[in-house]
Amino acid sequence: MKQAKIIVVVLAFAALALFPLIAGKYGIDLVTKIMVFAVFALSLELLVGGSGLVCFGQAAFLGLGAYAAVRLSPQDASPSVLWLLPACVLAAALYALLVGALSLRTKGVYFIMVTLAFSQMAYYVAHDTPLGGGTDGIYMTTKPVLGALLDLDQPLTLYLFTLACLIAVFAFLALLLRSRFGRALAGIRVNEQRMRATGFSTYGYKLAAFVISGGIAGLAGFLFAVKDGFVNPELISWHVSGNVLIMIILGGIGHLRGAVIGAFAFALLQELFKSETLFGDFAKHWQLGLGLTIIASVALLPRGLVGVPQQLADRLLARAKPDPATDSEEPVDE
């Protein structure tokens, strides 16, 4: 079973690598954007699925990475990816350290509300202060390069670079979640009290996860800024934080591929509802369709898209065997 999953993932990434061969300019641009959001969604999956921390302020770290990319890029010469990318990741990770250190003192619903509030704080800094450049946003005049090898101003190069980042983040998180650190996070998610009674300093583990997650979101921000060449405060709006939560729940929490699938599904849903060919004039009210879809998918697909095959299988099994509950060896859902 596990081999099959790995093969599917590898095939999917291979398909993404080959996609530019058949896609036009619009397709490459769209899929690049989706892959950036997939990286963003993966960062949140580490927190929500991996550690049980529902963060409603992930947009702040995306925004910080993006704003850092623009602010740190010199006006005249193309900066090198080798220092700019890590700098953006670091900037986002530092803000995550600050926010995490304070927010992780709270639990449950408080944590959700506090992370949202800190994200709003970042929004106001971007919106009202000269540091952020105000509502108009700021432009990136030069795009980063890697010597003569990579010029991220080229769409195809950026596409492949983004794909490489996505694969790297996916692989890193896969390793992290099965490592001792990741297992400790899983224990904290299931029963933090028990972990503390065992001797784990859970605050430290959660803070580390929060910072790593923030850094990855910062990477997504860097890619976002490079792709659009432009950032504005709306990148830090809570709608962005809400959307990325929807992505991971749509895809399926508890699975890394759920984050990627969710990013694709969400982007496609948005394109669908915004499509004027399908909805004509009503397309400007696309948020209505999106809102209803969100409600329906949370209510009807508790395990997300990743869980659909299992949900169907359970349904079929329930019909075949009238009472499967007693002797079932199915693992208990958390």
Next chain:
Amino acid sequence: MSEADVLLRAKEITRVCGGLIALNRVSLALERHSVHAVIGPNGAGKSTLINILSGELSPSSGQIELLGQDVTAWSQPRRARSGLGRSYQRNTIYPSFSVLENCRLAAQMRLPKPWAFWQDAQHCKFSTQVALEVAQRAGLAKLLERSAGLLSHGQKRQLEVAMCLATGPEVLLLDEPLAGMGAEETERMLTLLAELKKDHAILLVEHDMDAVFRIADCITVMVNGVVIASGSPAFVRASAVVRVAYLGELSDAQ
């Protein structure tokens, strides 16, 4: 009773919460190679006492010494790392993990190496080895791969104790390990406790009086947050104060 044998000492623990005195100057000492039982009616403060000893709650006044050190200000994880293990009255096992993983995760605490993110935890020799030993000791060797949520109640309580042991503690605080168990399961648990007694100091909070009098070397009786008697089982059984306050039915049945 030499000082070196006292592994955990509570001195005059008092806890006041909202106007209520939950614990009033409670003192006790846990010695190596012994089971010290704490009994008392509901509301006596037994759970509060364990929570204070383990570090989940802070006392309003009093001191706690673990292995000779003053740990009153220490957090729960810190005490756990220093040799204090505790099990809970309600199961706190991880239901979605296998029995082996439950024990392994607890054992991991001894060698956490969180930075080694490239290493697969399941292949961690140290924690897996300890987990196997501990599961064996708790009688769960045949159930390693089973999902913990599917165990019988008695097996879950055994797992609870196994996880406690995985961290290599010297002192064990066991909160009603026999809760909800049938006769056969109780026997198994008591055998396990008798074996554990050889290397550890055990504090046992229990309601099962037969079990308590069988296995305890020392019994402390609490009523309404106050220790009303403390001593050997024979002493407690003979104590008029205790009889009046708590053991009424038992003395009639003798």
Next chain:
Amino acid sequence: MDLTTFLIQCLNSLQYGLLLFLVASGLTLIFGIMGVINLAHGSFYMIGAYMAYALAPLVGTTFGGGFFATLLVGLVLAVLLGYLLEWAFFSFLYQREHLQQVLMTYGLILVFEELRSLLVGDDVHGVAPPDILAGTLPLGEMMTYPVYRLFISAVCLLLALGMYLVFTRTRLGMMIRAGSTNREMVQSLGIDIKFLYRVVFAAGVAVAVFAGMVAAPVSSVYPGMGNTVLIICFVVVVIGGIGSIRGALLASLLIGVVDTFGKVLLPQASGVLIYVLMALILLWRPDGLFKAG
């Protein structure tokens, strides 16, 4: 800052704080008693403001009434809306995890926003206060203060007092407080807990809608107003402590002061100040200033 300006800012702080309290009290109550975190709570405030704008001409032509009649009609509609919403949607959220509640109510915000867009459009509107309240009171020698703002503070205070009396002096209040701590016990006493929850929810909605209606003449009516107020309500609840009405009142007034004086003294940083306040209080008390009760 001279004395009169100081006094004006104090009155503004009070008015803003009390208005915030009305909205936040609904949020903290619904969470404290039913355990539901409702992101769409700010939308009720927005609905109230748009109601004040849209209903006024209707009420004028149908009943011949003015501002106060509109308030009454709006209140009745709000209670109905709350009742229906609880029955049709929110009652399904009680047993769900917080993440699911967050997302489902987030979807609800989107639905409300678009429904409003379809029904009333996206324009910004002003609502005029009624004539009797449209005047100003003299303050000191040179300044004046709008009567309507004093009216807002007075009305909010009255409502707050009313809520306090209902909670502490009536049977309904006692049942609500009991229901929040021990659901099964209340049910076994023969009290219909479903009905109780519905009443609490409808009351929470009604109060938020009422706040929006009453605030419309001073804050104007615009599409994003619900979201802005929601996030500030979150800050109120975090600072005050979830489920605590006392905490919500204290936190709202605190935020009223910090925000109002902040805008005057440090205009550049004004947006950030309340979050800094929240951060400082979290350092000191991670569970908020008061526990529920």
